[in-house]
Amino acid sequence: MAVTDEAIEKIRGMIVSGALRPGDRLPKESVLAGELGLSRSSLREAVRALSLVRVLDVRQGDGTYVTSLDPRLLLEALGSVVELQRDGAVLDYLAVRRILEPAATALAGSRIGRDELDALQARLESLGGDSAVEQLVEADLEFHRRTNAACGNPVLRSLLDALAAPATRARVWRGLAREHAVGRALDEHRQILAALRDGDAEAARSWSTVHLAGVERRLRSTP
Template sequence: MREAPMALTDEAIDKIKGMITSGELGPGDRLPKEADLAERLGLSRNSLREAVKALSMIRVLDVRQGDGTYVTSLAPDLLLDALSFVVDFHRDDTVLQFLEVRRILEPSATALATERMPVEDIAKLQAVLDQLGDNPTIEALVANDLEFHRQIAAGSGNAVLCSLIDGLSGPTTRARIWRGLTQEGAAERTREQHQAIVDAITARQPDLARSWATIHVAGVEEWLRRAL
């Protein structure tokens, strides 16, 4: 019985991945020619081609027409781009799970940012809050919220954590808009909690910053649990 094409492609992916994880191929290295690599790995050229296509989609390989195929930089933000693809297919009934993950990750990122953010970046974070007028629209408030959390994630100094949080922000945006439209006082509460987070970061109090970040994300999560 012939092996299914998908299984052969998976085998090819595993073998290329093995060359990278073993250090035989490193970031920026060019893969051997297709015919040579297929023979060396004991693969059909078609299976190898499909594997290369799949690995290029998740940014592990970079196929340059007329030049060859290269291993990418393998930087976390590049590889975690694929997360946004997965996130885009979420269903409304999984948004609570995304919020749960945000509640786990964001307080830790906020605590790290409290210890690591340069003073000038903290000033930029405060400037984000100061951009909002007295009566911002829900859309402006949510956009401000996204930028606020993006800057804190970046301030953690951890590229993997930052990419994960960025990838998770999409599915929860609609929940934040919905809350802003329906829950009385939500906009003002958000602004107050954001300011409390900035104040804790400014004072270099990571435990306090972590607590406010937990309260902030948990508020959206708890509201959504009741709303659903």
């Protein structure tokens, strides 16, 4: 194991064991390095790596703290990874989304509020087959983020938010515009919304599956 990897594991071990809790300040570098049997340089590299994935928060002039470790915060790094993917890897991430998001949509069926539903409906009604791709992507992201937010599971919500790759969605909507199929995709969103409004979890799950399977199919066929 590389020295930096060993340092990372030792800090993670302190967090897992409860020796360091969310919001705690790490001991001074010299003290912590001594306690863990590490060089200060390897400890510094480990802290830098853990700050990139939002486990630690380095505050200049104040010290280094354990973050809240909130799932949404920790999974932000996954969103950056998804945005960098190309070709087949994009489809692999989308397949994960296709497995998880219908379940989240079904859970939202009994939880989403009327105000949220009205806001989503108003947004969908403002769109049409001639809407700009940028508008469609923005509305698509908002629709799925709001429905996922209502699932009641912060880990599932955060994971799906991380899988929401705007660049991939732009590619999908550009393909729909070329195929003159924007109206069909918007209708799939309306069907999901109608099922949510009816509180029909299984219908919401089914329409979400249909929609995401269509997205995957279009991506596979779009160069």
